[in-house]
Each structure stands twice: as C-alpha cells, then as structure tokens.
Amino acid sequence: MKIGLIDVDSHNFPNIPLMKISAWHKAQGDSVEWYDPMIASVTYAKRDFYYDKVYMSKIFSFIPDYEHCVISKELQRGGSGYCIETVNGKEIFHPERDSQLPPEIEHIYPDYSIYPELTKETAYGFMSRGCPRGCGFCHVEAKEGKRSYKVADLSEFWRGQRNIVLLDPNPIACPEWRDILQQLIDSGSWVDFTQGVDIRLMTEEKALMIKGIKTKNIHFAWDRYEDRDSIIPKLRMFKEVTGYDFRKLTVYVLCNFDTTIEQDLERIYTLRDLGYNPFVMLYNKEDIPKNHKLRQLQRWVNNRIVFNSCKRFEDFDCRK
Numbered sequence: 001m002k003i004g005l006i007d008v009d010s011h012n013f014p015n016i017p018l019m020k021i022s023a024w025h026k027a028q029g030d031s032v033e034w035y036d037p038m039i040a041s042v043t044y045a046k047r048d049f050y051y052d053k054v055y056m057s058k059i060f061s062f063i064p065d066y067e068h069c070v071i072s073k074e075l076q077r078g079g080s081g082y083c084i085e086t087v088n089g090k091e092i093f094h095p096e097r098d099s100q101l102p103p104e105i106e107h108i109y110p111d112y113s114i115y116p117e118l119t120k121e122t123a124y125g126f127m128s129r130g131c132p133r134g135c136g137f138c139h140v141e142a143k144e145g146k147r148s149y150k151v152a153d154l155s156e157f158w159r160g161q162r163n164i165v166l167l168d169p170n171p172i173a174c175p176e177w178r179d180i181l182q183q184l185i186d187s188g189s190w191v192d193f194t195q196g197v198d199i200r201l202m203t204e205e206k207a208l209m210i211k212g213i214k215t216k217n218i219h220f221a222w223d224r225y226e227d228r229d230s231i232i233p234k235l236r237m238f239k240e241v242t243g244y245d246f247r248k249l250t251v252y253v254l255c256n257f258d259t260t261i262e263q264d265l266e267r268i269y270t271l272r273d274l275g276y277n278p279f280v281m282l283y284n285k286e287d288i289p290k291n292h293k294l295r296q297l298q299r300w301v302n303n304r305i306v307f308n309s310c311k312r313f314e315d316f317d318c319r320k
Helices: 016-027 037-045 140-144 177-187 204-211 225-242 261-274 293-302 304-309
Strands: 002-007 031-034 053-057 075-078 084-087 090-093 122-125 163-166 190-193 218-221 249-255 277-282
Touching (some): 002 016, 016 031, 016 053, 016 122, 163 177, 177 204, 204 225, 225 261, 249 261, 249 293, 261 277, 261 293, 277 293, 293 304
Parallel strands (some): 002 031, 053 075, 163 190, 218 249, 249 277
Antiparallel strands (some): 084 090
8 A cells, every 4th residue: 555644733743643653554564655745646637546545643723734635545634633622712622533543553663764854862652641630721631531541661662762752741640650750760761751740749759750760851830820839839849859950940831821920920930939940831822912021921931041131020121
C-alpha cells in the first residue's frame, strides 16, 4: 500500500500518532511518505490513485484545517483537533469524531525518521493519560477522562536516547506515579516534563524522587488564583526538599481566563519572592489586541533579563 501522512498543525513538534502509524505500516511492508497534493492531483487526472490511504492528524481545534484537497482511496482523520470544540468556554468532546489508534499501533515504537529535523538523541511519548482536575481551559478531561492512569512503560518510546520529552498531562496524579518516576530515574536521561507537574499533589516523597531525575528545569502551574493557600506551602516545601534555585524552577501563570490583572500581578510577585520564575500563558491569546495590557505583561515577565531588571510592572515601558 501507498500511505500518505498529513500533520495538519505543522507546529514544529512531532505528531506521535502519525509516528506510530508510520511505524506500523512500514512493518507491514507498506510505503509511507508525507502527503503530496501535487502528485495526488496529477495521478488522479490520469484516472489513478497515488495513495491507497491518507491519515490526517490534528491536535489543536483552533488551527485551520488542511487547505488542499485530499485525493486518496481512503481517508482517516484523527486527533483532538477534530473531536473537541470549545463552546461558551467549555471543551465539548464528540466521541463519534474520535479515531482511536488500535492497540497494535498505539503500543508500537514510534517512527522518528519521518521527522528528520528532530535530534536523534530525543524520545517523545506518554506514560500516563488523563487528569483529575477538569480545568475549563484544558481539553484533557474531555478526551482522556477526569482521572490519571498509566498507559505505557518508558521502553515503549525510549531506547536509550539522551533526552526524554514526557507529554503526560499529570503524571504524579497517576496511581502508578512511583513506577513512572522510578523508570525516569533509572533511564539516566534528561527529562522534560512538558505539561508541568501538579504542585498541589506534591509530597516530600514525590519531591525526593523528582530530585533523582535529571532535569534542567521543572515546571509547575498556578492557574487558579483561589489555589493560593494550597500552592504556596507546596512550593516552599519542594524548594526546601530539592535544594533547587530559581534557575531550575518555573511556574506557568494562566492569565485572561478568570482572573483580574491585579490577581495576575499578585501571583507573579509572590512567585518571584518564593524564588520561582513565573511564565505567563495567555488564554485565547489570538483574541487579545497586540497592544493590550496583558500582552505587555507577558512580554515583561517572560523576558527574564527585563523581568529581573525591572521589578514592577508599573515601571515597565514596552517601547524601550
């Protein structure tokens, strides 16, 4: 068979389902390549199909769909970008649009070769799915459920690479968190917790295990202002247990969702006082005007040189 792949998002980050689909088809002896609309059109004009099957994967619902006509004997779409939509600020999951990978594809070692621009020393994947939080700005609950559960061992997508990019939404909420963290410790690789770690669930035991993992920076999140009383003591405890300084400690701060600018600044100043680096994330950023105060806030905080030299947002002049 001739298989075509389309990464609809094309956001310079590997699409894991497409990597697994490619690996499975190649194992069956099929030919796999990125879909070429020109080749497909030319062959179809000669009353022939160049592709036997095309897979389209889309992660983000706000990304426009593929702009070219897809010509193939068979077409399959999949990904949260097709089965989840935002209605009145709530993520709605449409199961009839969801195309789950069959087990034999879901648990195959990914084909990293389809992204030649990636370093050969980095592995990408999930060890757990789901999250118990159910935050309104996140689609994890809608698609993966309001609980965290283990889905794979590290060996399913890692074979000794020096770096591991872990995509789990909430790994320390998983009942098997000890197993997950221990596998990461035993790997000896540098681990990037891309989705952050839930500081509200932190314990001294978890902090000590995370300290045993090689990581250049650990990410937490302070999304809800009302979590102040539970988050601040946990941040203090984690810093004391690990001994990390601000260079390894980052906290995502969600703005433009359900907080005021005053509450945003309170979180930012508090994190700096605690010895953490805040990092502003804007909800629905594409709808915020370019010169809006929130965009200026993001520029001030996320540029660490500026943030460390200009102590108060009120003194920040984005024109300089």
